[in-house]
Amino acid sequence: MVTALESSLAVPLIQLRALDKYYGGAHGAPRAQVLQDIHLSVYAGEFVAVVGPSGSGKSTLMHILGCLDKPSAGQYLFEGQNVSLLNADELARLRREAFGFVFQGYHLLAENTALENVQLPAIYAGMGEAARHARATTLLTQLDLGKRLQHRPGQLSGGQQQRVSIARALMNGGRIILADEPTGALDSRSSEQVMVLLRQLAQAGHTIILITHDAKVAQQAERIVEIRDGRILSDSAAASDTCVQDPPKPAACPESWTSNDGAHAVKGVPPVPVMPVLQAPSQSQLQSHHPPDHNSNVFRAELREALRMAWRGMRMNAVRTGLTLLGIIIGVASVIVMLAVGEGSRQTVMGQMGAMGSTIMYMGSSFPPAGGPRGQLSEADLEALAALPELQHVMPVIGDPIIVRYANAARQNYVYAAAAVMPEVHHWKVKKGRYFTASEDRGLAPVVVLGHKAWKFFFPDMDNPLGRQLLIGSASFEVIGIMSERGADSGLQDYDDMVFIPYQAGRARVYQAQTQPDYVVVQVRTSALVLQAEQSIRTELLARHGGREDFSIGNAAARLLAEAQARDSMTLMLGLIAAVSLLVGGIGVMNVMLMTVSERTREIGIRVATGARQRDILRQFLVEALLLTVSGGAAGVFCGIVIGILLLLAGVPLIFSLTAILGAFFCAVITGIVFGYVPAKNAARLDPVRALEAR
Ligand code: ADP
Ligand code: MG
Secondary structure (H helix, E strand, C coil): CHHHHHHHHHCCCCCEEEEEEEEEHHHHHHCCEEEEEEEEEEECCCCCEECCCCCCCCHHHHHCCCCCCCCCCEEECCCCCEEEHHHHHHHHHHHHHEHHHHHCCCCCCCCCCHHHHHHHHHHHHHCHHHHHHHHHHHHHHHHCHHCCCCCHHCCHHHHHHHHHHHHHHHCCCCCCEEEECCCCCHHHHHHHHHHHHHHHHHHHCCEEEEHHHHHHHHHCCCEEEEEECCEEEEEECHHHCCCCCCCCCCHHHHHHHHHCCCCCCCCCCCCCCCCCCCCCHHHHHHHCCCHHHCHHHHHHHHHHHHHHHHHHHHHCCHHHHHHHHHHHHHHHHHHHHHHHHHHHHHHHHHHHHHCCCCCEEEEECCCCCCCCCCCCHHHHHHHCCCCCCCCEEEEEEEEEEEEEEECEEEEEEEEECCCCHHHHHHCCCEECCCCCCCHHCCCCCCCEEHHHHHHHHCCCCCCCCCCCCCEECCCECCCCCCCCCCCCCCCCCHHHEEEEEEEHHHHHHHHCCCCCCEEEEEEHHHHHHHHHHHHHHHHHHHCCCCCCCCEEEEEEEHHHHHCCCCCHHHHHHHHHHHHHHHHHHHHHHHHHHHHHHHHHHHHHHHHHHHCHHHHHHHHHHHHHHHHHHHHHHHHHHHHHHHHHHHHHHHHCCCCCCCCCHHHHHHHHHHHHHHHHHHHHHHHHHHHHHHHCCCC
């Protein structure tokens, strides 16, 4: 009768059934069979040596066993479960929880210290930082590398590097150690040490699959599987492949590798002075039975790892990084400065338009260019113009210096005769009293409104001159209001010095000689209509004047509007140029990332072998691209603002826009994601076996 324990022990840890592996075959490449009809069962706790000459398929077998490669045919059962049914993430998890790889070439990350190299698998397994650090330190110390924690692989001997890689294999438990020619590159003494270590691990309950071409090395295993030309020639424990009633070692119970008490440490084997007892890993430290995929801790640890690696990569290739950054910086800074300059000059023009009144046009009669008498703008003309739909107001103006007096005060004063809409047209308010009305204008009412300075001149001591009679020329006008102070904003003429009378009263009582207004102020309904309004006025007057162009229209508003539009399109063009330079910066990022990925192919292979998922690799390279563009973007914002301030100090009108600054920055960041994605995706898709074989 078979007990539950015995039947669970009877399931091999690893079982290969009729396994084949070909290379080539596709795209007309010659098909080479590397593994042929492999049947192999390995039980927990076994120490198996796979021995065979070079090229016999050992490494290929190991890659398949370690889930770095897939068989072409046949089955691979891990603890009875068909591995071909696992997806990429599950395979990654199996790799990091079950396997520890030891390679002939060590495959350590050259830029990382021994301590960091050992910790790598635990980062992907989600072990907390402190626990990870402590365990890696313990492992390295036990492997006699306690004084080499901070050394990089280049500063370690071959034997030391191989021990670092063994410590890394043990980091997540190393339930199954897959060692491919671990002594192949070592001197005899270091080889000896590594072999003793592997034997100790086997004694401690680890399952060891040792691959070697050296029969002497293989002799140290408990079981030897001979392989030649992709076929298994002999198996010293052939019975275990077929006879399930014969589980190999009771010591190799599945729990043994997880226990924390050292009970399965070396027993019965002569102690080796250099190698202390190895403790099995602690399950609570390892967290390997909690799905770490949704663990924010893992995410943060990986992010930190990715940032650290990115920072290192940037520093290592300082010149290349600097040039790429320069591209981004120029792009971002120029977007910011160009848009600020554009906005500044636009605002300047708009400011001018505001000061002049963006809807105001001036017109008057003139001599026609074709010759002939000066034109006449009649009352009927003005009424016709007032009826045009584009126009809000049509305000005829007559103005001249006239002798004005009150009591003893007298002077030549500019007398402005215009329609009642004057305050509205000039956006001007009455301070005291009131302005005259349109009906007063029509009724030739003899009333006058004083500018601020004129009030002070004629009525220096009189707070309220309303109701007083002012003598303008020879006519008497009653003061009915005082305009608010306007300030010297209107060029040559000082409106504050003037007095204002109704147009009709002015023509009848002051300017009797005038047959027409000096000029006409036209207010267009909206600034968008100024050009159209000018056209309508021209058409109307030409029709009324028999086709003679005996008038002129001063359309400052239209000129300014055109200028503002020209500057708008210039801003757009500058912005486009700047955006293109940002794009060029982005292409630089992509270029650098593609180079980085191809330079670090082996690193990617190592990461995958230690349990990184595709998305971990993708994330790492995206983080690198992002770090590049975020720092470039930030530096670009800084430079843009500094350049802008210098330009401001040099007198260039310039207005920073927060939208442009944030926009440029986020464009840079998005550029990093977009242009970093393809290289990162390439990295994540790399075949781990090919990647490991890269230089
Ligand atoms: P070993 O590790 O025993 O020296 P390998 O497993 O590395 O042998 O290689 C076994 C055979 O497979 C060799 O003949 C080798 O040339 C061939 N091989 C290995 N990798 C590839 C590959 N990617 N494409 C084609 N042939 C390969
Ligand atoms: Mg090999």
